[in-house]
Amino acid sequence: MTxxxxxxxxxxxxxxxxxxxAQSCFVTQPTLSMQIQKLEEELDVQIFDRSKKPIQLTEIGQKIVNxxxxxVNESDRIQDIIDQQKGEFxxxxxVAIIPTVMPTLLPMFLNHFIKKYPKINLIIEELNTDEIISRLKKGTLDAALAATPLQEDGIKEIPLYYEPFVGYFPESHKNYALSKITTDDLSLDDILLLQDGHCFRDGILNICKNKNTTQDKNFHLESGSFETLIKxxxxGLGYTLLPYLHTLNLTEQEQQKxxxxxxxxxxxxxxxxxxxNELKLHIVEAFKNSIQGIIxxxxxxHDVKIISPKLK
Incomplete structure (x- = not known):
């Protein structure tokens, strides 16, 4: 067994x-099949039921995979231990980053990080929070950037920064006349939201959780884009809430709203x-410091009230 x-x-x-x-392992399909067959012969069990489409694990195969x-994860950590001992990066x-953080934060620190640590092969994906949690627990991610607190077993969270929600109101909206707003000024009647699956959307609903809807809208729209919500x-179709970093890229006219x-x-x-149980802590620390140094x-x-990213 290897x-x-x-x-x-x-x-x-x-x-x-x-x-x-085989393609994901960068080997030919016959090579991969032969090695799996050799393993099954050595163990004297069938790991996969090849008669089913798609291929399924047998009952004992599932236990073997677990x-x-x-x-495999522990074997990968041997090199991590060596690198950490030597201080090699x-x-x-x-790394995975949630969609509402990726577009604004990544351009701010990525160039600095890859120049400082050129030997790190940084692989970045945009994933939602549920997928991030799943893959961190499976060991297929080394780290992630997401809204917290999540308080998931087996996952460590280190806060990097606090990002306020900011209201965006057109001139026709009653709140446009206000210099600052409170949660009491918000209404669910005319708010424009990101589509379901975004933790930022759930955060907004938690802010507005005590607000009652008093009227029926003649349209309902949820978008995956802040740009669409702004437009x-x-x-004049409503208002929205934006993450602070996103507001830095708005035009001067938009910032007035x-x-x-x-x-x-x-x-x-x-x-x-x-x-x-992550052993790449020296890289995690470098990643954290790089972001905090830029952000x-x-x-x-600092004078903020943390809103849960999970819908309550």
């Missing part, structure tokens, strides 16, 4: 297809997340 054979088994279990699994994940580092607000909350401002907590000059809010 680590390579177990890696091939995990690839087939993930893709449920020998050809796709154990193989632990073995290199190798693959897999709809400009057309922004209204900040009175203190303590409702805000989201953005943290770096990683598995508690400190752009955002520094």
């Amino acid at each position: 680590i390579t054979q177990l890696q091939y088994v995990l690839a087939v279990a993930e893709h449920k297809n020998f050809t796709l699994a 154990q193989a994940k632990n073995i 290199g190798g693959e580092f897999r 709809l607000a400009d057309e 922004l209204r900040f909350f009175v203190d303590p401002q409702p805000a989201r907590e953005i943290s770096i997340l990683y598995p508690k 400190r000059g752009a955002i520094a809010f």
Whole structure:
């Protein structure tokens, strides 16, 4: 039994297809199939039921896969231990970022990080919070940036910064005349929201959780884009709330429509997340320091009220 054979088994279990699994492992399909067959012969069990489409794990195969994940993850950590002992910053580092953070934060620190740590192969994906949690627990991510607190077992959270929610009101909206707003000024009747699945959307609903809807709108729209929500607000179709960093990229005319909350401002907590058993802590620390060093000059809010990213 070899680590390579177990890696091939995990690839087939993930893709449920020998050809796709071979491609992900950068080997030919016959090579991968032969190694898995050799492992099955050695163990005298059938790991995969090849008669089903897509390929399925057998009952004993599922148990083998569960154990193989632990073995492969631990074997990967040997190089991590060596790198950490030597203080070397290199190798693959897999990071996920939630969609409402990626467009604004990533351009701020990425260039600085890759220039400072050129030997790190940084792999970045845009994922929602549920997928991030799942993959951190599976060990297929080294770290992530997401809104917290999440308080998930086995996952460590280190806050990086606090980002206030900011109101965006067209001139036709009654709140445009206010210099600052409170949660009492908000209404669910005419708010424009991101589509379901965004934790930022859930945060807004938590801010407005005590607000009653008093009228029926003749349209209902949820978008995956802040730009779309802003354009709809400009057309007089409602208002929206934006994350503070997103407001920095607005035009001067658009910024005139922004209204900040009175203190303590409702805000989201953005943290770096990683598995508690993670051994790439020196890279996690470097990643954290790189972000905080850049973000400190752009955002520094302390008198805030943290809004849960989970819908209550």
